[in-house]
Amino acid sequence: MRLAPQPSAQSLRLIILLILVMGVAPSPALTAGCPTRCVCDDQLVVQCAGQHLTAFPTDLPLATRQLIISNNRIMELPPLLLNYLSDLVYFDCSNNSLTEISESTFGNLRKLAYLDLSFNTLMRIDDRTFGPLSSLVMLRMTDNPGLSDIHPDAFGENSGLQVLDVSRNNLTELNISSLIGLATLRSVGLSGNPWSCDCNNEDLCLWVHIEGFKFQDEGQTVCGGPPGLQGERLGELGLQLRSQCHQGLGSWDYLYCIAIGFVIFAAGTVSAWAIGVVMVVYERYVKKKSEQMNPDDEVEQEAGPGMGGGGSQQAKPHGNGDLKNPGHTVV
Numbered sequence: 001m002r003l004a005p006q007p008s009a010q011s012l013r014l015i016i017l018l019i020l021v022m023g024v025a026p027s028p029a030l031t032a033g034c035p036t037r038c039v040c041d042d043q044l045v046v047q048c049a050g051q052h053l054t055a056f057p058t059d060l061p062l063a064t065r066q067l068i069i070s071n072n073r074i075m076e077l078p079p080l081l082l083n084y085l086s087d088l089v090y091f092d093c094s095n096n097s098l099t100e101i102s103e104s105t106f107g108n109l110r111k112l113a114y115l116d117l118s119f120n121t122l123m124r125i126d127d128r129t130f131g132p133l134s135s136l137v138m139l140r141m142t143d144n145p146g147l148s149d150i151h152p153d154a155f156g157e158n159s160g161l162q163v164l165d166v167s168r169n170n171l172t173e174l175n176i177s178s179l180i181g182l183a184t185l186r187s188v189g190l191s192g193n194p195w196s197c198d199c200n201n202e203d204l205c206l207w208v209h210i211e212g213f214k215f216q217d218e219g220q221t222v223c224g225g226p227p228g229l230q231g232e233r234l235g236e237l238g239l240q241l242r243s244q245c246h247q248g249l250g251s252w253d254y255l256y257c258i259a260i261g262f263v264i265f266a267a268g269t270v271s272a273w274a275i276g277v278v279m280v281v282y283e284r285y286v287k288k289k290s291e292q293m294n295p296d297d298e299v300e301q302e303a304g305p306g307m308g309g310g311g312s313q314q315a316k317p318h319g320n321g322d323l324k325n326p327g328h329t330v331v
């Protein structure tokens with residue numbers, strides 16, 4: 001019987017080499033070529049604008065620093081292909097058909113400073129979508145007609161953000177709690193959204209009122225509702241909303257007041273009753289006691305004058321002392 005032939009040392013080496021080569025073999029995204037229908041220059045700029053692309057280009061140079069894929073019909077940014085480009089600084093993706101971006105989309109783009117997502121069909125921005133973009137300086141995200149929801153913490157980690165433009169979307173509310181913490185933010189575009197000018201947006205309106213200089217097209221930053229305030233400028237409503245949203249008591253406040261009033265009333269009644277009972281009991285007790293103590297009354301009365309005499313004798317030295325008081329001698 002023959003055993004299976006032992007692989008020779010040479011064929012083993014060949015297999016190992018093959019495995020190694022396959023392991024590090026460049027995926028399509030890693031090749032040093034240039035995507036079809038794009039122009040790549042030696043400044044590491046890849047220009048693919050207006051090429052009727054329907055998918056994100058493959059074959060991008062690994063070291064790409066600027067990528068322009070605007071004016072196409074790209075529907076998706078594949079995280080795997082995009083995040084190879086860890087040197088990307090400038091990314092223009094405007095005027096495409098993007099419907100969704102997520103936390104993993106920009107997971108590795110730590111050098112990205114400029115991002116343009118305008119003229120797409122995004123609907124919502126989640127919590128950590130821009131979280132990994134720690135170098136982001138300018139974010140343009142205008143003209144997404146269905147974009148109506150931006151998470152309160154969406155920009156919380158973009159501490160270098162200077163320009164944010166979310167004009168001409170479908171936003172009715174924007175929670176600014178993380179935005180006002182961004183120290184470098186100097187320009188914000190909010191115009192052309194149907195802002196709802198109620199107490200939910202009180203902080204936003206007050207922000208526009210106080211730091212109006214930061215807002216591009218502040219004159220076009222107006223309310224879409226409620227009906228009575230349509231077309232009013234957010235900045236002019238800041239103070240009005242502030243007082244309106246804090247003065248009146250809500251129905252729960254009224255209930256609370258009634259409950260507190262009742263408790264106070266009940267406590268007053270009960271304590272008055274309790275005090276009455278205690279007084280009556282005490283009075284009866286004192287009466288009873290004094291009846292029992294009656295025989296001792298005369299003894300106490302005899303002792304009284306004696307003690308009073310002692311008191312008056314003690315008082316005399318005090319009177320003399322008063323005369324020696326320097327305050328009196330001066331007068």
Ligand SMILES: *[C@@H]1O[C@H](CO)[C@@H](O)[C@H](O)[C@H]1NC(C)=O
Nearest residue numbers: 050052070071072073095119
């Ligand atoms: C968007 O791109 C198309 C070509 O795909 C172009 O015709 C259109 O003018 C562009 N729109 C804007 C607003 O740039």
Ligand SMILES: *[C@@H]1O[C@H](CO)[C@@H](O)[C@H](O)[C@H]1NC(C)=O
Nearest residue numbers: 144145146147148170171172
């Ligand atoms: C904008 O949002 C409103 C609801 O707030 C919705 O009824 C409307 O359809 C949205 N517009 C677009 C273009 O998606």
Ligand SMILES: *[C@@H]1O[C@H](CO)[C@@H](O)[C@H](O)[C@H]1NC(C)=O
Nearest residue numbers: 152153175176177199200201
């Ligand atoms: C804004 O978001 C913060 C944090 O998520 C939250 O605590 C706050 O209540 C929100 N403000 C409004 C007016 O919804």
